[in-house]
Amino acid sequence: DIVMTQTPLSSPVTLGQPASISCRSSQSLVHSDGNTYLSWLQQRPGQPPRPLIYKISNRFSGVPDRFSGSGAGTDFTLKISRVEAEDVGVYYCMQVTQFPYTFGQGTKLEIK
Amino acid sequence: EVQLLESGGGLVQPGGSLRLSCAASGITFSSYGMNWVRQAPGKGLEWVSGISGTGGNTNYADSVKGRFTISRDNSKNTLYLQMNSLRAEDTAVYYCAKFSQYWGQGTLVTVSS
Numbered sequence: 293d294i295v296m297t298q299t300p301l302s303s304p305v306t307l308g309q310p311a312s313i314s315c316r317s318s319q320s321l322v323h324s325d326g327n328t329y330l331s332w333l334q335q336r337p338g339q340p341p342r343p344l345i346y347k348i349s350n351r352f353s354g355v356p357d358r359f360s361g362s363g364a365g366t367d368f369t370l371k372i373s374r375v376e377a378e379d380v381g382v383y384y385c386m387q388v389t390q391f392p393y394t395f396g397q398g399t400k401l402e403i404k
Numbered sequence: 405e406v407q408l409l410e411s412g413g414g415l416v417q418p419g420g421s422l423r424l425s426c427a428a429s430g431i432t433f434s435s436y437g438m439n440w441v442r443q444a445p446g447k448g449l450e451w452v453s454g455i456s457g458t459g460g461n462t463n464y465a466d467s468v469k470g471r472f473t474i475s476r477d478n479s480k481n482t483l484y485l486q487m488n489s490l491r492a493e494d495t496a497v498y499y500c501a502k503f504s505q506y507w508g509q510g511t512l513v514t515v516s517s
Contacts, residue, residue: 329504340509341501343504346504384449388503393456395450397448398449
């Protein structure tokens with residue numbers, strides 16, 4: 293199974309400041325079709341997961357452009373350029389390149 | 405607007421069974437693989453099972469293999485998860501999802517005596 297490791301697990305951030313979350317996979321997420329199926333999700337308290345980013349760096353419709361994804365192979369990053377109060381929650385990376393699909397442990401973003 | 409609406413959760417005793425349903429609307433259901441993901445109280449996300457658009461291919465997490473069965477009825481735009489031999493550690497909110505874009509609101513399954 294592909295193990296997804298996120299760092300940090302907790303990230304206190306000042307409003308208006310940037311935040312960054314790292315996700316590392318135990319093996320390459322490049323699919324045989326050439327795509328890399330690495331996604332990021334946000335889960336606000338009491339809510340279901342909300343997809344933010346797919347295939348490393350593509351934002352879903354309605355996701356603010358302060359969210360960006362980057363990386364390749366086994367190392368990926370989610371960046372928030374300027375954190376807003378509504379960004380509080382837990383962020384997960386996930387891979388759907390290979391079964392079983394797997395998630396990172398989650399990174400809790402909180403305001404200082 | 406795409407909607408995924410889960411139902412069928414509830415309280416069940418250890419060793420019991422439950423069938424979850426997920427009604428989809430706003431998408432061409434038969435064109436897409438679908439998945440079940442669960443989240444135990446206060447814990448992270450765990451992929452449970454996936455099924456191809458035709459229903460011909462299914463996959464399971466080791467933790468549920470042999471106990472859970474995923475299926476779909478494309479004529480009813482509905483995804484199912486039959487859960488047998490339930491254990492306390494199966495207690496979770498169960499989400500259906502069309503990866504990576506659409507997730508339901510979830511249904512709570514509690515396994516307890």
